[in-house]
Amino acid sequence: MRLDGVELYRIAMPLVSPFRTSFGVQTTRDVLLVRAVTGEGDGWGECVAMSAPLYSAEYVDAAADVIIRFLVPALAGVDLDVTTVRPALDRFKGHSMAKAAVEMAVLDVVLRARGVPLAAHLGAVRTTVDCGVSVGVMDTVPELLDAVGGYLDEGYKRIKLKIEPGWDVEPVRAVRERFGDDVALQVDANTAYTLADVATMVALDPFDLLLIEQPLPEDDLLGHAELAKQVDTPICLDESITSANVARAAIELGAAQIVNIKAGRVGGYLSAVEVHDACASRGIPVWCGGMLETGLGRAANVALAAMPNFTLPGDTSASRRYFARDVTEPFELVNGTLAVPTEPGIGVRPHPDVLAELTEDKRWIPG
Ligand SMILES: CSCC[C@@H](NC(=O)CCC(=O)O)C(=O)O
Numbered sequence: 001m002r003l004d005g006v007e008l009y010r011i012a013m014p015l016v017s018p019f020r021t022s023f024g025v026q027t028t029r030d031v032l033l034v035r036a037v038t039g040e041g042d043g044w045g046e047c048v049a050m051s052a053p054l055y056s057a058e059y060v061d062a063a064a065d066v067i068i069r070f071l072v073p074a075l076a077g078v079d080l081d082v083t084t085v086r087p088a089l090d091r092f093k094g095h096s097m098a099k100a101a102v103e104m105a106v107l108d109v110v111l112r113a114r115g116v117p118l119a120a121h122l123g124a125v126r127t128t129v130d131c132g133v134s135v136g137v138m139d140t141v142p143e144l145l146d147a148v149g150g151y152l153d154e155g156y157k158r159i160k161l162k163i164e165p166g167w168d169v170e171p172v173r174a175v176r177e178r179f180g181d182d183v184a185l186q187v188d189a190n191t192a193y194t195l196a197d198v199a200t201m202v203a204l205d206p207f208d209l210l211l212i213e214q215p216l217p218e219d220d221l222l223g224h225a226e227l228a229k230q231v232d233t234p235i236c237l238d239e240s241i242t243s244a245n246v247a248r249a250a251i252e253l254g255a256a257q258i259v260n261i262k263a264g265r266v267g268g269y270l271s272a273v274e275v276h277d278a279c280a281s282r283g284i285p286v287w288c289g290g291m292l293e294t295g296l297g298r299a300a301n302v303a304l305a306a307m308p309n310f311t312l313p314g315d316t317s318a319s320r321r322y323f324a325r326d327v328t329e330p331f332e333l334v335n336g337t338l339a340v341p342t343e344p345g346i347g348v349r350p351h352p353d354v355l356a357e358l359t360e361d362k363r364w365i366p367g
Pocket residue numbers: 021026050055133134188190238289290291292293315316317
């Protein structure tokens with residue numbers, strides 16, 4: 001299978017409500033979609049980079065540039081298959097989210113042509129995945145409690161609270177006091193703390209959290225290992241885990257007791273399987289992280305989250321958690337779960353009219 005070319009779509013997806021983390025507030029998701037076109041059909045990929053390099057060093061404009069100038073040209077003449085894309089792209093350093101978007105589009109077109117669902121290709125063992133939800137930093141505790149109550153009413157199986165210095169112990173205590181000890185609860189700091197804040201992390205121990213996600217900077221594996229010795233709550237890494245090699249190092253160092261896997265962060269869904277396997281062989285549970293994906297990335301994430309060692313609810317929420325209207329058929333929460341797509345490839349497509357309406361820029365890159 002040869003690549004005729006790639007169509008890049010830049011779409012703006014307004015969020016139903018502002019989403020605030022320790023590194024900023026989002027009100028619109030600035031999304032780059034990749035459509036790979038071949039003689040045997042087309043396939044879709046989603047780049048999860050944000051508008052600015054705040055979650056990681058990648059950002060959407062840079063991803064588009066590296067896809068146009070380097071990644072698509074690198075696929076010229078390549079016999080496209082699930083195993084030939086990454087070697088063709090890996091000679092370029094970094095840009096994991098850009099590479100992941102291109103690889104996802106090729107995985108989609110190849111697996112659609114073969115009639116194989118992505119979940120089957122990845123080794124899924126479930127037909128539904130348990131869903132958690134990520135709750136942003138709020139202006140007041142009452143506002144937080146309303147949001148958490150709403151999500152629990154919708155059936156979410158796990159609540160994740162974004163935290164930052166000044167918004168940590170108090171909101172966690174308030175959620176525990178209002179909703180009790182049985183609610184599966186975790187926090188995500190997005191690298192906002194340092195080892196000097198160990199007392200704050202220790203102060204979270206009494207609340208029986210499932211995990212503390214990425215409290216320290218992404219390059220501070222030794223700091224996380226030191227913190228893990230001083231707190232009872234398991235440490236989960238997100239931003240730090242950029243490959244299976246780093247996952248192995250983090251686990252061996254005692255820096256991660258749980259791992260959040262995001263295909264975009266590690267360079268693609270096949271790399272995500274490598275991280276999954278590296279964690280599984282070391283008895284480290286994983287869960288599927290989220291980057292406010294549209295239904296395209298969400299479909300692929302749900303397929304990934306159906307793999308054996310994804311034993312904790314992921315940030316695989318319903319489409320409506322972020323978008324009043326998704327670019328695909330919306331993913332709907334049923335008894336706290338999302339159904340794993342069963343159609344070939346990623347199993348979903350953008351609705352042409354919605355895509356046309358949301359598209360701010362489109363560009364064809366010949367293969
Ligand atoms: C813009 S924040 C994206 C990164 C963040 N993602 C979430 O909190 C979950 C977002 C989602 O539900 O897709 C994380 O660090 O885990």
